[in-house]
Amino acid sequence: MTEIVNSSAMTVASATGEASVSSPGSQIQVIPPTQKKKRNLPGMPDPDSEVIALSPKTLLATNRFVCEICNKGFQRDQNLQLHRRGHNLPWKLKQRNSKEVRKKVYVCPESTCVHHNPARALGDLTGIKKHFSRKHGEKKYKCERCSKKYAVQSDWKAHMKTCGTREYKCDCGTIFSRRDSFITHRAFCDALAEESARTRTPAIEGNPNAKTVVSSPPPPPLTPSTGVVSPGLSIQSSEVPADNPLIHSPPRPVATTPSASTCTSTVFASVFSSSAISQPTQATGPSSFSNQISVSSTGIEPTSLSLSPSLYLSSNNLFSKPEPSHIHYAPSPQPAMSATALLQKAAQIGASSSSPSLLRGLGLTMSSSSADNQQENTNSASAAAGLGLGLNSGFTDAMMDPSSLFGSKPTTLDLLGLGIGADGASTTGLSAFLTSFSGSFNVRPSAASYGGRRGSSPGDPWEGAPERKPNGSSLP
Amino acid sequence: MFQDDGSSSVTSSSSPLQFFSTMSPSLGSPYQWLRELKSEERGLYLIHLLLSCANHVANGNLENANLALDQISQLASPDGDTMQRIAAYFTEALAQRILKSWPGLHKALNSTRISSVSEEMLVRKLFFDMFPFLKVAFVLTNQAIIEAMEGEKVVHVIDLNAAEPAQWIALIQALSTRPEGPPHLRITGIHPQKEVLDQMAHRLTEEAEKLDIPFQFNSVVSKLENLDFDKLRVKTGEALAISSVLQLHSLLAADDYASLIALKNSLLANGYGYSQSPDSVSSSPLSPNASAKMDSFLNSLWGLSPKVMVVTEQDSNHNGLTLMERLLEALYSYAALFDCLESSVSRTSMERLKVEKMLFGEEIKNIIACEGFERKERHEKLEKWIQRFDLACFGNVPLSYCGMLQARRLLQSYNCDGYRIAEDNRCVLICWHDRPLFSVSAWSCRK
Numbered sequence: 001m002t003e004i005v006n007s008s009a010m011t012v013a014s015a016t017g018e019a020s021v022s023s024p025g026s027q028i029q030v031i032p033p034t035q036k037k038k039r040n041l042p043g044m045p046d047p048d049s050e051v052i053a054l055s056p057k058t059l060l061a062t063n064r065f066v067c068e069i070c071n072k073g074f075q076r077d078q079n080l081q082l083h084r085r086g087h088n089l090p091w092k093l094k095q096r097n098s099k100e101v102r103k104k105v106y107v108c109p110e111s112t113c114v115h116h117n118p119a120r121a122l123g124d125l126t127g128i129k130k131h132f133s134r135k136h137g138e139k140k141y142k143c144e145r146c147s148k149k150y151a152v153q154s155d156w157k158a159h160m161k162t163c164g165t166r167e168y169k170c171d172c173g174t175i176f177s178r179r180d181s182f183i184t185h186r187a188f189c190d191a192l193a194e195e196s197a198r199t200r201t202p203a204i205e206g207n208p209n210a211k212t213v214v215s216s217p218p219p220p221p222l223t224p225s226t227g228v229v230s231p232g233l234s235i236q237s238s239e240v241p242a243d244n245p246l247i248h249s250p251p252r253p254v255a256t257t258p259s260a261s262t263c264t265s266t267v268f269a270s271v272f273s274s275s276a277i278s279q280p281t282q283a284t285g286p287s288s289f290s291n292q293i294s295v296s297s298t299g300i301e302p303t304s305l306s307l308s309p310s311l312y313l314s315s316n317n318l319f320s321k322p323e324p325s326h327i328h329y330a331p332s333p334q335p336a337m338s339a340t341a342l343l344q345k346a347a348q349i350g351a352s353s354s355s356p357s358l359l360r361g362l363g364l365t366m367s368s369s370s371a372d373n374q375q376e377n378t379n380s381a382s383a384a385a386g387l388g389l390g391l392n393s394g395f396t397d398a399m400m401d402p403s404s405l406f407g408s409k410p411t412t413l414d415l416l417g418l419g420i421g422a423d424g425a426s427t428t429g430l431s432a433f434l435t436s437f438s439g440s441f442n443v444r445p446s447a448a449s450y451g452g453r454r455g456s457s458p459g460d461p462w463e464g465a466p467e468r469k470p471n472g473s474s475l476p
Numbered sequence: 477m478f479q480d481d482g483s484s485s486v487t488s489s490s491s492p493l494q495f496f497s498t499m500s501p502s503l504g505s506p507y508q509w510l511r512e513l514k515s516e517e518r519g520l521y522l523i524h525l526l527l528s529c530a531n532h533v534a535n536g537n538l539e540n541a542n543l544a545l546d547q548i549s550q551l552a553s554p555d556g557d558t559m560q561r562i563a564a565y566f567t568e569a570l571a572q573r574i575l576k577s578w579p580g581l582h583k584a585l586n587s588t589r590i591s592s593v594s595e596e597m598l599v600r601k602l603f604f605d606m607f608p609f610l611k612v613a614f615v616l617t618n619q620a621i622i623e624a625m626e627g628e629k630v631v632h633v634i635d636l637n638a639a640e641p642a643q644w645i646a647l648i649q650a651l652s653t654r655p656e657g658p659p660h661l662r663i664t665g666i667h668p669q670k671e672v673l674d675q676m677a678h679r680l681t682e683e684a685e686k687l688d689i690p691f692q693f694n695s696v697v698s699k700l701e702n703l704d705f706d707k708l709r710v711k712t713g714e715a716l717a718i719s720s721v722l723q724l725h726s727l728l729a730a731d732d733y734a735s736l737i738a739l740k741n742s743l744l745a746n747g748y749g750y751s752q753s754p755d756s757v758s759s760s761p762l763s764p765n766a767s768a769k770m771d772s773f774l775n776s777l778w779g780l781s782p783k784v785m786v787v788t789e790q791d792s793n794h795n796g797l798t799l800m801e802r803l804l805e806a807l808y809s810y811a812a813l814f815d816c817l818e819s820s821v822s823r824t825s826m827e828r829l830k831v832e833k834m835l836f837g838e839e840i841k842n843i844i845a846c847e848g849f850e851r852k853e854r855h856e857k858l859e860k861w862i863q864r865f866d867l868a869c870f871g872n873v874p875l876s877y878c879g880m881l882q883a884r885r886l887l888q889s890y891n892c893d894g895y896r897i898a899e900d901n902r903c904v905l906i907c908w909h910d911r912p913l914f915s916v917s918a919w920s921c922r923k
Contacts, residue, residue, distance in 0.1 A: 338818065339558040339811035340911065342519040349520070 049103035051118045056109045059132045110136045130154075513551070519559035522551050526566055526807070530844075533570055534799045538577075545571060554833065555823060558814045562807070565837040569844035573799070576845060593671055599834045600639055602827050607816060608890050609906050609914045612883045612897070613721055613788040614643040616904060619879030620918045621717040622650055624784035628715040631659045634708055634782075636700060636720040638665025639672055641679040643719070648680065652687040664694040664708050673697060701727055701769065710780045718777060718785040724861075725789060727770045728854040767864075774868035781921050784873060787865075790855035791905055791915040794843045806843050809855075810836055812908040820892045858903060858915040871922035874902035 058064070063073025065080035069087050074080040105121035106128040113135065114120055115128070122128045130152050139149035141156035145163045150156035168182035169175050176182035337345075513521060529544035531537075545567055552563035575582040604610045625631045631651070635644070644663055652658045663680065667673050673695035684691030696707050700723055710716055777785065792809040796802045813836060821828040842853040862872070880897065883904065887895045896907040903917035 337516045337519060337559075338815040339519070339562055340808070340815050340909065342516065342559050343523060343808060343811050346520055346523045 049105045049121075049123070051107060051121055052104050053107050053109065054128075056132065056136075059109065059129050060137070108132055108136075515557055515559075518551055519557070522548065522559050522563040523807070525551075526563055526570075526803075529567065529570055530800055530803045533574055538574060541570070541574060554829065557823075558811070558818045561832055562810055562814050565810075565832070565840045566803070566807070566844065568837065569841040572841055572845035593669055595830075595834065597639070597672060597675075599830055602831050603835055604640055604642065606821060606827070606831060608887055608895055610640065610643075610721065611886055612904075612906055613914065613916050614640075614646060615882050615886055616875055616879045616916045616918075617719050617721070617786040617788070618643065618647045618650060619882060620784050620786050620873065620875060621647065621719070622654075623876055623878075624717060624873075624920070625659065625715055627656065629659050630662070630714055631717065632662045632664070632710065632714050633717045633719065634664045634666070634710075634780075636666055636718065636723045638663075638667050638676050638695075640721075641676050643721075644676075644680050645683045648683050648687060648689060648691070652689050658687070658689040660690040660692075662692045662694065664696060666696045666698055666700065666703060666708075668697065668699045670695070670697045700773075703773075705776050705780070708780070716780055716782040718780070718782045720785070721788040722790065724770070724773075724787060725795075725854045725856060726852040727773050728767070728795060728856070729849055729852045730767075730769055770864065771868065774864070774870070778869055778921055783920060785870065785919045786916065787861065787919065788914060788916045789858070789861055791858050791912045792855050793857050794853060794855040799844065802843050806840060808911065809913065810840060812911040812913055816892065816894065816908050819894060820890075858900065858905065858912075858917070861915070861917065862901060862903070865917075865919050869922050870919035872902050873918040873920050875904055875916065875918055880904065 063075055065074040065077050066072065067074070067080055067083055067087075069084070069089075072083065074083065103123070104125075105118070105123050106125055107118050107121045108115035108128060108131060110116060110132070115122055115131065122131060133151040134155070137151040139151045141150040141153055142148070143150075143156065143159055143163055148159060148163075150159065162177055165177075168177070168179060170182065170186050174185060176185065525544050525548045529541050529548065532541035532544060548563055548567045551560065552567060553560045554564045555561070556564075572582070575585065621631075621633065633644070633647070638644075648661065651661060661684065665673050665676055667676075677693040677695055680693050681691060694709065696703070698704065698707070790809070793805050794802055794809070796805065814832065817828050817832065839853045842851055843855075846852075865872075880899070884897055887897060894909050896909065898905040898907055898912065900912075900915075903915055905912040906914040906916070
């Protein structure tokens, strides 16, 4: 009893390489975890403790404690004591012999083991038993989900609790049960997958089998160094399911910027531009989306993938292009000029048709007809005359020199060169177009003589774009 | 050309005018030849007719205007090619304008119009689907909001026109994937129609529940100009974002009768050469009324101290003082918009017709036919908006590279390759070929 009590004071967590803590097992007293007991470092025992070497058989024995009365075996001493009470022993025999308290440490019988050396003895009997089973024993327990094998039943049970319950899934397909290892992996995986995606033309395929096979090795309790290893694995796995790079290659250049908001915006953009992405990517597009969902709301299993396509598709409907009936419109057989082009042409015509010879014959009639309207003409004078030209007497003179008055710029404009000037110039052209026509339409038969001058009109305005591109004063 | 005396004229050598010269109007139907015009010539002729008609209307020359309208009606058609459609809607607008000279007639003809909320919603949805403009605007707006709200636990968003749930659904989804977790999100939607807000509330709460985000939607049923800022329930110190998509320009509509009179007087005094630009004079001393409402609205917005305010507006000058100015500008802008449709939607599509008629047609009508307080579609160029926001003590927040990237990607996903994005003054212009159509800019309070 006492030995066990004291051995619990030297509870050793486990041998190196095993992160999971084995329960100290047989203790009389329950030591609350917050209580600080003096613990030796694992594997470095107290020098005055008694070294006990038990045989493998003893270590592996399950029922170490045997009742002397009925020879029933128990795994734990407490259980044996409870059982003994039932025998109604006389008082004297109830007590166990109390020996002098002496620490006991145990060595591993396996000669190759580090703990075989008494200097590295383990202080806890249960500890040494478990150590022996784990390291040198046969792994009899197997997890069904991930086929991991365990020698110690408690290890196996502990694993079963967490296997598959909390999963973080990286885009490359690797699954993690621990958040920290997942995040570490993802940091590497991002960078590596991006590079590999950029150099490769995106092929569209999905191969989930390859994913799981490659990515299952990194177990949760691994140190972060293995997190570096897994990207290497994930690269291999990501070569196969190349649909992921397709999703990632567009948002990747954006995702590299440190701002957190850009990550969401990549999802955002994919939502909006979903209409362009071809069919297969629609199914896998939400992977980054669901990925982020699974990060933020823990516990969402891969079923989130099924959730987000519906989201994605519904938002697809929001932003998808119009129905195919609209898209499949073929242009009409006759190459119709666009309205913008027509207007520009008209403006050019207007600008250049104000050639002196054209209007000289009309000059008189122009001014006469305009003189009628002069009273009410303030508005049209200001506007229709291109805001600077009057339909008044100065008109013909003004029209004689269109280059100085019409500010129409060339029709090919750079995007940033747009502005009021350009449009206004075109409007001057248009309004000149109007006035040139209106003048012509008011002409009396005397202008029939003009027909003879057709050939001589310079810069024949009706034959395509005139070469004259008058730069002029801007609008007043 | 088609004078009553039957004379014809010749002005130049080339084909269209040759037609004009060879036909005599006295033979049978005077417009027979019009139908034989080829598409391009017809388009050019339509432009001319439109302009001359507008000229007549501006001069009050109703007889000539009527003639021009008659001619146009032979050529224009809402199911024809682009120019024909444009001409159809422009002439309708011009006709409405003429009709306004007889208020009784105008009211009588327009009184039996049925406005259906569901149709309006459908048309809005079609505009959202068929063009990338709103989507790009939403992407940029949401990205700006996300960036401004980094690290905030409580986010309040005010939508000045809560009509399209898609924008906020996308924001909710994006916020839910924030690395620091989603914030507590409150969205206040303003709209004159309660049904629209109800539907929006329903969609958004559903979405937020799906993603398990604490969410609250407040409906404010109100017109923007009558907005009571207390109803918005902005708590002091909360992180506020404001999104305005194609809304602010209507606040420029004011009863600028007085200013118009003043302008006319000045015009007559100086002749035609007034030195101002043809743009809206809302920032000029001549018409302080026009900007008063806008100024006070912007001041109230500033008073809410938003972290970011993203404004999407049409980028065209449809707020000129005179009809001709506006008509010329509108011709260009709507030509671009109609071209967008022509290149991506078939001519027989009913949806296209609806968008053209109920959305663009109505806007054109408003720009051309209405004046003063009725004219709500007072689109202005980005420079003017920048000036205005600057004066109201807002500082420009450049739109992030990330947002631009998403917007460009979105445009690329459209089959139509005429759409472009340009950056101008740290704001974004969405263009069709070379013509900027919409601008998106982000602002924050400058102390």
